[in-house]
Amino acid sequence: MKALEGVRILDFTHVQSGPTCTQLLAWFGADVIKVERPGVGDITRGQLRDLPDADSLYFTMLNHNKRSITLNTKTADGKKVLEALIKQCDVMVENFAPGALDRMGFTWERIQELNPAMIVASIKGFGPGPYQDCKVYENVAQCTGGAASTTGFRDGLPLVTGAQIGDSGTGLHLCLGIVTALYQRTRTGRGQKVSAAMQDGVLNLCRVKLRDQQRLAHGPLKEYSQYGEGIEFGDTVPRAGNDSGGGQPGRILKCKGWETDPNAYIYFITQAPVWEAICDVIGEPGWKTDPDYAKPDARLPRLEEIFARIEKWTQTLVKFEVMDILNARDIPCGPILSMKELAEDASLRATGTVVEVEHPVRGTYLSVGNPIKLSDSPTEVRRSPLLGEHTDEILREVLQFDDETIADLQKGGALGDLVKMAAE
Numbered sequence: 001m002k003a004l005e006g007v008r009i010l011d012f013t014h015v016q017s018g019p020t021c022t023q024l025l026a027w028f029g030a031d032v033i034k035v036e037r038p039g040v041g042d043i044t045r046g047q048l049r050d051l052p053d054a055d056s057l058y059f060t061m062l063n064h065n066k067r068s069i070t071l072n073t074k075t076a077d078g079k080k081v082l083e084a085l086i087k088q089c090d091v092m093v094e095n096f097a098p099g100a101l102d103r104m105g106f107t108w109e110r111i112q113e114l115n116p117a118m119i120v121a122s123i124k125g126f127g128p129g130p131y132q133d134c135k136v137y138e139n140v141a142q143c144t145g146g147a148a149s150t151t152g153f154r155d156g157l158p159l160v161t162g163a164q165i166g167d168s169g170t171g172l173h174l175c176l177g178i179v180t181a182l183y184q185r186t187r188t189g190r191g192q193k194v195s196a197a198m199q200d201g202v203l204n205l206c207r208v209k210l211r212d213q214q215r216l217a218h219g220p221l222k223e224y225s226q227y228g229e230g231i232e233f234g235d236t237v238p239r240a241g242n243d244s245g246g247g248q249p250g251r252i253l254k255c256k257g258w259e260t261d262p263n264a265y266i267y268f269i270t271q272a273p274v275w276e277a278i279c280d281v282i283g284e285p286g287w288k289t290d291p292d293y294a295k296p297d298a299r300l301p302r303l304e305e306i307f308a309r310i311e312k313w314t315q316t317l318v319k320f321e322v323m324d325i326l327n328a329r330d331i332p333c334g335p336i337l338s339m340k341e342l343a344e345d346a347s348l349r350a351t352g353t354v355v356e357v358e359h360p361v362r363g364t365y366l367s368v369g370n371p372i373k374l375s376d377s378p379t380e381v382r383r384s385p386l387l388g389e390h391t392d393e394i395l396r397e398v399l400q401f402d403d404e405t406i407a408d409l410q411k412g413g414a415l416g417d418l419v420k421m422a423a424e
Protein backbone atom coordinates (compact mmCIF):
# COMPACT_ATOMS: atom_id res chain seq x y z
CA MET A 1 0.00 0.00 0.00
CA LYS A 2 0.93 3.65 -0.27
CA ALA A 3 1.37 5.79 2.85
CA LEU A 4 -1.66 8.01 2.19
CA GLU A 5 -3.89 5.41 0.56
CA GLY A 6 -7.52 6.08 1.46
CA VAL A 7 -6.97 9.81 1.94
CA ARG A 8 -8.95 11.89 -0.52
CA ILE A 9 -7.84 15.41 -1.40
CA LEU A 10 -10.09 18.07 -2.91
CA ASP A 11 -7.45 19.92 -4.86
CA PHE A 12 -8.52 23.47 -5.53
CA THR A 13 -4.99 24.65 -6.31
CA HIS A 14 -3.48 26.36 -9.30
CA VAL A 15 -0.20 27.70 -10.65
CA GLN A 16 2.78 26.36 -8.63
CA SER A 17 2.61 26.62 -4.85
CA GLY A 18 -0.58 24.62 -4.19
CA PRO A 19 0.01 22.06 -6.97
CA THR A 20 3.48 21.29 -5.55
CA CYS A 21 1.80 20.33 -2.29
CA THR A 22 -0.98 18.21 -3.76
CA GLN A 23 1.44 16.47 -6.13
CA LEU A 24 3.44 15.29 -3.12
CA LEU A 25 0.27 14.04 -1.44
CA ALA A 26 -0.63 12.18 -4.65
CA TRP A 27 2.85 10.65 -4.80
CA PHE A 28 2.39 9.42 -1.26
CA GLY A 29 -0.78 7.67 -2.40
CA ALA A 30 -3.65 10.10 -1.75
CA ASP A 31 -6.48 10.30 -4.28
CA VAL A 32 -6.10 13.89 -5.47
CA ILE A 33 -9.12 15.33 -7.28
CA LYS A 34 -8.16 18.54 -9.03
CA VAL A 35 -11.14 20.85 -9.55
CA GLU A 36 -10.69 23.07 -12.59
CA ARG A 37 -12.70 25.68 -14.42
CA PRO A 38 -14.47 24.22 -17.47
CA GLY A 39 -12.74 25.04 -20.74
CA VAL A 40 -9.84 26.84 -19.03
CA GLY A 41 -8.47 24.77 -16.22
CA ASP A 42 -5.38 25.64 -14.27
CA ILE A 43 -3.94 28.71 -16.02
CA THR A 44 -0.55 27.02 -16.30
CA ARG A 45 -1.91 24.46 -18.79
CA GLY A 46 -1.49 27.14 -21.42
CA GLN A 47 1.49 29.07 -20.01
CA LEU A 48 5.03 28.83 -21.44
CA ARG A 49 3.85 26.27 -23.97
CA ASP A 50 6.58 24.53 -25.91
CA LEU A 51 4.21 22.48 -28.08
CA PRO A 52 1.03 23.83 -29.65
CA ASP A 53 -2.18 22.52 -28.06
CA ALA A 54 -0.41 20.33 -25.51
CA ASP A 55 -0.51 20.97 -21.77
CA SER A 56 2.64 22.91 -20.92
CA LEU A 57 5.55 21.39 -19.02
CA TYR A 58 4.76 23.96 -16.35
CA PHE A 59 1.46 22.16 -15.77
CA THR A 60 2.47 18.56 -16.43
CA MET A 61 5.47 18.72 -14.09
CA LEU A 62 3.35 19.92 -11.15
CA ASN A 63 0.25 17.79 -11.52
CA HIS A 64 1.30 14.16 -11.76
CA ASN A 65 -0.84 11.38 -10.28
CA LYS A 66 -3.95 13.59 -9.98
CA ARG A 67 -7.45 13.28 -11.42
CA SER A 68 -9.12 16.27 -13.06
CA ILE A 69 -12.78 17.26 -12.81
CA THR A 70 -14.09 20.39 -14.48
CA LEU A 71 -16.65 22.26 -12.47
CA ASN A 72 -17.95 25.81 -12.51
CA THR A 73 -18.23 26.38 -8.80
CA LYS A 74 -19.91 29.73 -9.31
CA THR A 75 -23.11 28.12 -10.61
CA ALA A 76 -25.78 26.71 -8.27
CA ASP A 77 -25.29 23.20 -9.69
CA GLY A 78 -21.51 23.52 -9.47
CA LYS A 79 -21.78 24.49 -5.80
CA LYS A 80 -23.93 21.40 -5.15
CA VAL A 81 -21.30 19.16 -6.72
CA LEU A 82 -18.59 20.88 -4.69
CA GLU A 83 -20.61 20.38 -1.52
CA ALA A 84 -20.92 16.69 -2.34
CA LEU A 85 -17.17 16.51 -2.91
CA ILE A 86 -16.46 18.25 0.39
CA LYS A 87 -18.48 15.53 2.13
CA GLN A 88 -16.41 12.82 0.45
CA CYS A 89 -12.95 14.30 0.92
CA ASP A 90 -10.57 14.50 3.88
CA VAL A 91 -8.64 17.61 2.92
CA MET A 92 -9.33 20.67 0.80
CA VAL A 93 -6.21 22.43 -0.47
CA GLU A 94 -6.50 25.87 -2.05
CA ASN A 95 -4.30 28.76 -3.02
CA PHE A 96 -6.79 31.26 -4.41
CA ALA A 97 -6.32 34.95 -3.89
CA PRO A 98 -7.40 36.07 -0.40
CA GLY A 99 -11.18 35.93 0.01
CA ALA A 100 -11.91 34.01 -3.22
CA LEU A 101 -13.15 30.87 -1.45
CA ASP A 102 -15.40 32.93 0.83
CA ARG A 103 -16.79 34.81 -2.20
CA MET A 104 -17.58 31.45 -3.75
CA GLY A 105 -19.65 30.72 -0.63
CA PHE A 106 -17.28 28.23 0.97
CA THR A 107 -16.21 29.82 4.23
CA TRP A 108 -14.47 27.75 6.92
CA GLU A 109 -17.77 27.66 8.85
CA ARG A 110 -19.71 26.40 5.83
CA ILE A 111 -17.12 23.72 5.09
CA GLN A 112 -17.22 22.65 8.75
CA GLU A 113 -21.00 22.36 8.57
CA LEU A 114 -20.67 20.10 5.55
CA ASN A 115 -17.81 18.01 6.91
CA PRO A 116 -16.50 18.67 10.45
CA ALA A 117 -13.57 16.31 9.85
CA MET A 118 -12.34 18.24 6.84
CA ILE A 119 -8.88 19.78 6.95
CA VAL A 120 -8.78 23.03 4.97
CA ALA A 121 -5.28 23.93 3.88
CA SER A 122 -4.48 27.29 2.33
CA ILE A 123 -1.52 29.10 0.87
CA LYS A 124 -1.64 32.89 0.79
CA GLY A 125 1.07 35.42 0.07
CA PHE A 126 1.03 36.93 3.55
CA GLY A 127 -0.34 36.01 6.95
CA PRO A 128 -2.71 38.32 8.85
CA GLY A 129 -1.44 41.91 8.77
CA PRO A 130 -1.21 44.89 6.49
CA TYR A 131 -0.57 42.83 3.34
CA GLN A 132 -3.04 40.01 3.95
CA ASP A 133 -5.20 40.90 0.93
CA CYS A 134 -2.38 41.01 -1.61
CA LYS A 135 -1.98 38.61 -4.48
CA VAL A 136 1.47 37.12 -4.47
CA TYR A 137 3.73 35.29 -6.90
CA GLU A 138 7.10 33.63 -6.40
CA ASN A 139 9.39 36.62 -6.70
CA VAL A 140 7.17 38.80 -4.54
CA ALA A 141 7.59 36.21 -1.78
CA GLN A 142 11.35 36.02 -2.32
CA CYS A 143 11.55 39.79 -1.97
CA THR A 144 9.27 40.11 1.04
CA GLY A 145 10.59 37.04 2.85
CA GLY A 146 14.20 38.21 3.12
CA ALA A 147 15.75 36.12 0.34
CA ALA A 148 16.31 38.93 -2.18
CA SER A 149 17.86 41.38 0.28
CA THR A 150 20.44 38.77 1.25
CA THR A 151 21.10 37.28 -2.21
CA GLY A 152 23.52 38.72 -4.74
CA PHE A 153 26.70 40.72 -4.36
CA ARG A 154 27.12 43.57 -1.88
CA ASP A 155 27.61 46.18 -4.57
CA GLY A 156 24.87 44.87 -6.89
CA LEU A 157 21.07 44.67 -6.99
CA PRO A 158 19.14 42.35 -4.70
CA LEU A 159 18.69 39.06 -6.56
CA VAL A 160 15.98 36.42 -6.80
CA THR A 161 17.05 32.80 -6.94
CA GLY A 162 16.05 30.14 -9.46
CA ALA A 163 15.00 27.77 -6.69
CA GLN A 164 11.28 28.38 -6.24
CA ILE A 165 11.45 28.86 -2.51
CA GLY A 166 8.29 31.00 -2.46
CA ASP A 167 6.03 28.69 -4.42
CA SER A 168 7.42 25.17 -4.15
CA GLY A 169 8.93 25.96 -0.76
CA THR A 170 5.57 27.02 0.65
CA GLY A 171 3.90 24.01 -0.98
CA LEU A 172 6.29 21.81 0.99
CA HIS A 173 5.51 23.64 4.21
CA LEU A 174 1.79 23.24 3.60
CA CYS A 175 2.19 19.55 2.85
CA LEU A 176 3.82 18.98 6.21
CA GLY A 177 0.99 20.89 7.89
CA ILE A 178 -1.57 18.70 6.17
CA VAL A 179 -0.06 15.35 7.15
CA THR A 180 0.39 16.65 10.69
CA ALA A 181 -3.29 17.68 10.82
CA LEU A 182 -4.28 14.29 9.41
CA TYR A 183 -2.29 12.64 12.19
CA GLN A 184 -3.92 14.81 14.86
CA ARG A 185 -7.32 14.02 13.37
CA THR A 186 -6.76 10.31 14.01
CA ARG A 187 -6.99 11.21 17.71
CA THR A 188 -9.48 14.11 17.75
CA GLY A 189 -11.69 13.22 14.81
CA ARG A 190 -11.80 16.92 13.97
CA GLY A 191 -10.58 18.86 10.99
CA GLN A 192 -8.67 22.10 11.30
CA LYS A 193 -7.35 24.98 9.24
CA VAL A 194 -3.78 24.71 8.00
CA SER A 195 -2.27 27.96 6.71
CA ALA A 196 1.09 28.64 5.14
CA ALA A 197 2.00 32.15 4.04
CA MET A 198 4.64 32.48 1.34
CA GLN A 199 6.43 35.29 3.15
CA ASP A 200 6.67 33.08 6.26
CA GLY A 201 7.89 30.11 4.25
CA VAL A 202 10.66 32.13 2.62
CA LEU A 203 11.67 33.68 5.94
CA ASN A 204 11.83 30.21 7.45
CA LEU A 205 14.25 29.22 4.70
CA CYS A 206 16.24 32.42 5.38
CA ARG A 207 16.52 31.60 9.08
CA VAL A 208 20.33 31.85 9.02
CA LYS A 209 20.09 35.42 7.80
CA LEU A 210 17.91 36.43 10.74
CA ARG A 211 20.59 34.75 12.86
CA ASP A 212 23.19 37.00 11.23
CA GLN A 213 21.01 40.08 11.72
CA GLN A 214 21.24 39.54 15.46
CA ARG A 215 24.93 38.67 15.39
CA LEU A 216 25.58 42.06 13.76
CA ALA A 217 24.77 43.77 17.06
CA HIS A 218 27.86 42.09 18.54
CA GLY A 219 30.40 42.83 15.85
CA PRO A 220 31.17 42.20 12.18
CA LEU A 221 30.25 38.96 10.44
CA LYS A 222 33.76 37.64 10.11
CA GLU A 223 32.98 34.83 7.70
CA TYR A 224 31.57 37.30 5.12
CA SER A 225 34.11 38.32 2.40
CA GLN A 226 33.40 41.92 3.21
CA TYR A 227 35.18 41.49 6.56
CA GLY A 228 38.40 40.39 4.87
CA GLU A 229 38.05 43.24 2.37
CA GLY A 230 37.98 45.71 5.25
CA ILE A 231 34.53 47.05 4.38
CA GLU A 232 32.43 48.12 7.32
CA PHE A 233 29.09 46.51 8.06
CA GLY A 234 25.91 48.56 8.23
CA ASP A 235 22.92 47.82 10.46
CA THR A 236 21.39 45.13 8.26
CA VAL A 237 22.58 41.80 6.88
CA PRO A 238 24.41 42.52 3.62
CA ARG A 239 24.36 40.44 0.46
CA ALA A 240 27.15 37.92 0.76
CA GLY A 241 27.76 36.83 -2.83
CA ASN A 242 28.74 33.19 -2.79
CA ASP A 243 30.04 33.14 0.75
CA SER A 244 28.96 30.11 2.69
CA GLY A 245 25.96 30.58 4.96
CA GLY A 246 27.51 28.45 7.68
CA GLY A 247 30.58 28.70 9.87
CA GLN A 248 32.87 27.15 7.25
CA PRO A 249 34.05 29.67 4.64
CA GLY A 250 33.24 28.67 1.06
CA ARG A 251 33.38 30.17 -2.46
CA ILE A 252 32.62 29.34 -6.05
CA LEU A 253 35.90 28.88 -7.89
CA LYS A 254 36.83 28.62 -11.55
CA CYS A 255 37.73 25.26 -13.02
CA LYS A 256 39.34 24.35 -16.33
CA GLY A 257 37.23 25.60 -19.23
CA TRP A 258 35.53 28.47 -17.35
CA GLU A 259 36.36 30.88 -20.18
CA THR A 260 33.81 29.21 -22.46
CA ASP A 261 31.64 27.04 -20.17
CA PRO A 262 29.39 29.10 -17.89
CA ASN A 263 29.21 26.21 -15.42
CA ALA A 264 32.88 25.21 -15.19
CA TYR A 265 33.02 26.10 -11.50
CA ILE A 266 33.07 24.31 -8.18
CA TYR A 267 31.90 25.27 -4.71
CA PHE A 268 34.83 24.81 -2.36
CA ILE A 269 34.48 24.74 1.42
CA THR A 270 37.52 25.29 3.62
CA GLN A 271 36.20 23.13 6.41
CA ALA A 272 38.48 23.46 9.43
CA PRO A 273 39.08 19.74 10.17
CA VAL A 274 40.38 19.15 6.63
CA TRP A 275 42.54 22.28 6.38
CA GLU A 276 45.76 20.27 6.31
CA ALA A 277 44.48 18.12 3.45
CA ILE A 278 43.54 21.30 1.56
CA CYS A 279 47.05 22.71 2.02
CA ASP A 280 48.58 19.49 0.66
CA VAL A 281 46.25 19.29 -2.31
CA ILE A 282 46.84 22.88 -3.46
CA GLY A 283 50.58 22.71 -2.84
CA GLU A 284 50.86 25.00 0.19
CA PRO A 285 52.07 22.62 2.92
CA GLY A 286 53.61 25.57 4.79
CA TRP A 287 50.11 26.92 5.53
CA LYS A 288 49.51 23.95 7.84
CA THR A 289 51.78 25.46 10.47
CA ASP A 290 52.10 29.12 9.49
CA PRO A 291 50.31 31.07 12.29
CA ASP A 292 48.70 33.34 9.66
CA TYR A 293 46.91 30.36 8.08
CA ALA A 294 46.89 27.40 10.46
CA LYS A 295 43.82 28.32 12.53
CA PRO A 296 40.34 29.29 11.24
CA ASP A 297 40.29 32.67 13.01
CA ALA A 298 43.65 33.62 11.52
CA ARG A 299 42.37 32.76 8.05
CA LEU A 300 39.23 34.92 8.20
CA PRO A 301 40.90 38.23 7.22
CA ARG A 302 42.83 36.39 4.47
CA LEU A 303 40.01 34.56 2.71
CA GLU A 304 40.46 36.52 -0.52
CA GLU A 305 44.09 35.48 -0.79
CA ILE A 306 43.39 31.91 0.30
CA PHE A 307 40.58 31.33 -2.18
CA ALA A 308 42.62 32.96 -4.96
CA ARG A 309 45.37 30.43 -4.26
CA ILE A 310 42.93 27.51 -4.18
CA GLU A 311 41.44 28.74 -7.45
CA LYS A 312 44.88 28.71 -9.06
CA TRP A 313 44.76 24.96 -8.43
CA THR A 314 41.10 24.33 -9.35
CA GLN A 315 41.63 26.10 -12.68
CA THR A 316 44.07 23.40 -13.73
CA LEU A 317 41.40 20.67 -13.64
CA VAL A 318 37.87 20.12 -14.89
CA LYS A 319 35.23 20.35 -12.16
CA PHE A 320 34.65 16.59 -11.94
CA GLU A 321 38.38 15.93 -11.51
CA VAL A 322 38.46 18.50 -8.70
CA MET A 323 35.44 16.78 -7.14
CA ASP A 324 37.12 13.35 -7.28
CA ILE A 325 40.38 14.58 -5.78
CA LEU A 326 38.69 16.53 -2.98
CA ASN A 327 36.16 13.85 -2.10
CA ALA A 328 38.93 11.29 -1.76
CA ARG A 329 40.25 13.53 1.04
CA ASP A 330 36.84 14.33 2.59
CA ILE A 331 37.06 17.96 1.52
CA PRO A 332 33.47 19.18 0.94
CA CYS A 333 32.83 20.61 -2.52
CA GLY A 334 30.15 20.74 -5.18
CA PRO A 335 30.54 21.16 -8.93
CA ILE A 336 28.13 23.65 -10.49
CA LEU A 337 25.84 21.32 -12.43
CA SER A 338 23.86 22.65 -15.34
CA MET A 339 20.25 21.63 -15.98
CA LYS A 340 21.55 19.67 -18.98
CA GLU A 341 23.96 17.72 -16.78
CA LEU A 342 21.24 17.04 -14.21
CA ALA A 343 18.81 15.91 -16.89
CA GLU A 344 21.38 13.40 -18.12
CA ASP A 345 22.61 12.24 -14.70
CA ALA A 346 22.40 8.45 -14.51
CA SER A 347 22.17 8.21 -10.73
CA LEU A 348 19.29 10.70 -10.52
CA ARG A 349 17.48 8.65 -13.16
CA ALA A 350 18.18 5.45 -11.24
CA THR A 351 16.61 6.79 -8.03
CA GLY A 352 13.57 8.25 -9.78
CA THR A 353 14.48 11.83 -8.92
CA VAL A 354 14.61 12.47 -12.65
CA VAL A 355 11.94 10.52 -14.51
CA GLU A 356 10.71 10.12 -18.06
CA VAL A 357 6.94 10.39 -18.31
CA GLU A 358 4.69 9.42 -21.21
CA HIS A 359 1.93 11.82 -22.16
CA PRO A 360 -0.70 11.09 -24.80
CA VAL A 361 -0.56 14.57 -26.34
CA ARG A 362 2.99 15.76 -25.77
CA GLY A 363 4.87 12.43 -25.94
CA THR A 364 7.75 11.72 -23.56
CA TYR A 365 9.05 14.42 -21.26
CA LEU A 366 11.40 14.65 -18.31
CA SER A 367 10.26 15.56 -14.85
CA VAL A 368 11.54 15.76 -11.32
CA GLY A 369 10.08 12.79 -9.49
CA ASN A 370 9.43 12.58 -5.78
CA PRO A 371 12.54 13.80 -3.96
CA ILE A 372 11.28 12.28 -0.70
CA LYS A 373 11.79 8.52 -0.67
CA LEU A 374 9.73 6.26 1.60
CA SER A 375 10.99 2.68 1.84
CA ASP A 376 7.48 1.30 2.36
CA SER A 377 5.63 3.61 0.01
CA PRO A 378 7.47 3.88 -3.29
CA THR A 379 6.41 6.55 -5.75
CA GLU A 380 5.23 5.78 -9.25
CA VAL A 381 5.04 8.93 -11.31
CA ARG A 382 1.92 8.96 -13.51
CA ARG A 383 1.23 11.66 -16.08
CA SER A 384 -0.86 14.70 -15.29
CA PRO A 385 -4.55 14.52 -16.22
CA LEU A 386 -6.03 16.15 -19.31
CA LEU A 387 -8.51 18.88 -18.50
CA GLY A 388 -11.67 17.24 -17.18
CA GLU A 389 -10.39 13.76 -18.01
CA HIS A 390 -11.97 12.23 -14.91
CA THR A 391 -15.10 14.34 -14.56
CA ASP A 392 -17.46 11.51 -15.40
CA GLU A 393 -15.50 8.94 -13.39
CA ILE A 394 -15.46 11.13 -10.27
CA LEU A 395 -19.16 11.96 -10.48
CA ARG A 396 -20.02 8.26 -10.75
CA GLU A 397 -17.45 6.61 -8.49
CA VAL A 398 -16.84 9.18 -5.79
CA LEU A 399 -20.25 10.87 -5.70
CA GLN A 400 -22.39 7.95 -6.92
CA PHE A 401 -24.32 10.21 -9.33
CA ASP A 402 -26.54 8.43 -11.86
CA ASP A 403 -26.87 9.05 -15.62
CA GLU A 404 -29.81 11.38 -15.21
CA THR A 405 -28.11 13.59 -12.62
CA ILE A 406 -24.97 13.81 -14.73
CA ALA A 407 -26.96 14.65 -17.86
CA ASP A 408 -28.75 17.44 -15.96
CA LEU A 409 -25.46 18.88 -14.73
CA GLN A 410 -24.08 18.83 -18.25
CA LYS A 411 -27.16 20.52 -19.66
CA GLY A 412 -26.99 23.23 -16.99
CA GLY A 413 -23.35 24.02 -17.89
CA ALA A 414 -21.79 23.29 -14.49
CA LEU A 415 -19.33 20.79 -15.96
CA GLY A 416 -18.49 22.43 -19.26
CA ASP A 417 -18.37 20.67 -22.60
CA LEU A 418 -16.89 17.26 -21.80
CA VAL A 419 -16.67 16.07 -25.42
CA LYS A 420 -14.78 19.18 -26.49
CA MET A 421 -12.44 18.99 -23.52
CA ALA A 422 -11.56 15.34 -24.02
CA ALA A 423 -10.36 16.25 -27.51
CA GLU A 424 -8.22 19.16 -26.26
Ligand code: COA
Pocket (backbone or CB within 6 Å): 014, 015, 016, 017, 018, 035, 036, 037, 038, 071, 072, 073, 074, 095, 096, 097, 098, 099, 100, 101, 103, 104, 123, 124, 125, 134, 135, 136, 137, 138, 167
Ligand atom coordinates in the same frame (compact mmCIF):
# COMPACT_ATOMS: atom_id res chain seq x y z
N1 COA B 1 -15.17 27.67 -11.03
C1 COA B 1 -15.49 28.98 -10.99
N2 COA B 1 -14.66 29.94 -10.57
C2 COA B 1 -13.43 29.57 -10.21
C3 COA B 1 -13.01 28.23 -10.23
C4 COA B 1 -13.95 27.24 -10.66
N3 COA B 1 -13.64 25.95 -10.73
N4 COA B 1 -11.73 28.17 -9.80
C5 COA B 1 -11.35 29.43 -9.53
N5 COA B 1 -12.36 30.28 -9.77
C6 COA B 1 -12.39 31.73 -9.59
C7 COA B 1 -12.10 32.16 -8.17
O1 COA B 1 -13.24 31.98 -7.38
C8 COA B 1 -11.73 33.63 -8.39
O2 COA B 1 -12.92 34.39 -8.54
P1 COA B 1 -13.17 35.80 -7.79
O3 COA B 1 -11.96 36.64 -8.05
O4 COA B 1 -14.38 36.31 -8.47
O5 COA B 1 -13.37 35.55 -6.37
C9 COA B 1 -11.07 33.61 -9.76
O6 COA B 1 -11.33 32.31 -10.31
C10 COA B 1 -9.60 33.86 -9.82
O7 COA B 1 -8.91 33.27 -8.73
P2 COA B 1 -7.58 33.94 -8.18
O8 COA B 1 -6.99 33.07 -7.17
O9 COA B 1 -7.85 35.35 -7.79
O10 COA B 1 -6.63 33.90 -9.50
P3 COA B 1 -5.71 35.05 -10.09
O11 COA B 1 -5.18 34.48 -11.37
O12 COA B 1 -6.38 36.35 -10.20
O13 COA B 1 -4.53 35.19 -9.03
C11 COA B 1 -2.72 34.34 -7.70
C12 COA B 1 -3.51 34.23 -8.98
C13 COA B 1 -1.71 33.19 -7.65
C14 COA B 1 -1.95 35.67 -7.65
C15 COA B 1 -3.66 34.26 -6.47
O14 COA B 1 -4.43 33.10 -6.60
C16 COA B 1 -2.95 34.25 -5.13
O15 COA B 1 -2.47 35.27 -4.64
N6 COA B 1 -2.90 33.08 -4.48
C17 COA B 1 -2.34 32.92 -3.17
C18 COA B 1 -0.84 32.95 -3.19
C19 COA B 1 -0.24 31.95 -4.12
O16 COA B 1 -0.45 30.76 -4.03
N7 COA B 1 0.62 32.47 -5.01
C20 COA B 1 1.50 31.66 -5.80
C21 COA B 1 0.91 31.03 -6.94
S1 COA B 1 2.12 29.97 -7.62
